[in-house]
Amino acid sequence: MTETSILLQRDGAVARLILNRPDKLNSLTLGMLAELSAALTDLDSDDAVRAVVLTGAGRGFCAGQDLTDHEAMDDTRAVRAVVERHYNPVIRQIRALPQPVIAAVNGVAAGAGCSLALACDIVIATESAKFSNAFINIGLIPDGGGSYFLPRMVGQARAMGLSLLGEAIDAKRAAEWGLIWQAVPDADFAREVEALARRLTDKPTAAIGLIKHAINVSGHHSLEQQLAVEAELQAQAAETEDYQEGRAAFLEKRKPRFIGR
Numbered sequence: 001m002t003e004t005s006i007l008l009q010r011d012g013a014v015a016r017l018i019l020n021r022p023d024k025l026n027s028l029t030l031g032m033l034a035e036l037s038a039a040l041t042d043l044d045s046d047d048a049v050r051a052v053v054l055t056g057a058g059r060g061f062c063a064g065q066d067l068t069d070h071e072a073m074d075d076t077r078a079v080r081a082v083v084e085r086h087y088n089p090v091i092r093q094i095r096a097l098p099q100p101v102i103a104a105v106n107g108v109a110a111g112a113g114c115s116l117a118l119a120c121d122i123v124i125a126t127e128s129a130k131f132s133n134a135f136i137n138i139g140l141i142p143d144g145g146g147s148y149f150l151p152r153m154v155g156q157a158r159a160m161g162l163s164l165l166g167e168a169i170d171a172k173r174a175a176e177w178g179l180i181w182q183a184v185p186d187a188d189f190a191r192e193v194e195a196l197a198r199r200l201t202d203k204p205t206a207a208i209g210l211i212k213h214a215i216n217v218s219g220h221h222s223l224e225q226q227l228a229v230e231a232e233l234q235a236q237a238a239e240t241e242d243y244q245e246g247r248a249a250f251l252e253k254r255k256p257r258f259i260g261r
């Protein structure tokens with residue numbers, strides 16, 4: 001893709017998805033969500049990609065739904081369809097992507113922009129970034145999976161506080177609360193994101209996809225159901241070449257070289 005509202009850049013085994021409307025803090029239009037969905041579809045079947053970084057151009061990560069997008073906002077009767085047809089598929093795609101997805105939160109993540117970040121597998125943020133469940137500030141409710149992710153990540157009390165008050169928290173607090181993986185000084189951010197992505201590309205990618213699945217379904221499973229899921233997924237992991245390599249490397253006391261399948 002070229003200069004569109006979503007940039008997809010491949011760099012070896014790392015793919016970068018860049019939300020690219022910096023003047024509007026990368027707020028989301030329906031066209032942008034369609035582009036994002038198309039890019040995720042491309043990546044889903046791309047075996048050469050072993051880590052995906054989702055980030056924002058300019059000073060923001062994503063300010064949620066573009067409130068000036070007439071197509072999405074003017075007909076209030078169409079909101080259900082906007083959520084079902086444009087937001088929900090993207091959230092599902094991120095969760096189901098076989099590769100790990102890093103949200104590299106370079107600035108404010110508000111409303112559906114916050115949900116988008118939380119849908120990713122690992123969130124790393126600049127210390128100056130802010131997370132805001134801003135929906136309530138305009139009379140809406142958390143969508144994009146926000147009402148699912150938040151209580152599971154930070155517990156009911158903090159999920160309620162964030163959702164009812166709509167106040168932003170900074171990345172350090174978000175990390176302390178378990179909303180994100182890591183807050184790093186702004187000056188180190190690019191280097192830390194790169195290092196995290198490269199660490200992930202060296203890992204057994206097929207197992208990462210299976211781990212994502214196991215953890216994502218665990219939220220609505222009993223222990224018995226989850227034990228059954230683990231048995232099934234472990235059987236699949238054990239069939240991979242990377243499992244053979246991991247075990248051989250351990251026995252031979254050397255570093256494993258995983259190929260991702």
Ligand code: T3D
Pocket residue numbers: 023024025027063064065066067068072073079082083108110111112113134135137138140143
């Ligand atoms: O119908 C449906 O689809 C329902 C789905 C809803 C999902 C949602 O995401 S609802 C929540 C939508 N998001 C918000 O309510 C956040 C709105 N933005 C803000 O509150 C602030 O912009 C921020 C706190 C995020 C950042 O503030 P600040 O001071 O750093 O920046 P700013 O000056 O407000 O914004 C910079 C520009 O981006 C500005 O444009 P301008 O005046 O320079 O031309 C601003 O209007 C624009 N912008 C920021 N957020 C949005 C936006 N434009 C359109 N939509 C936005 N969400």
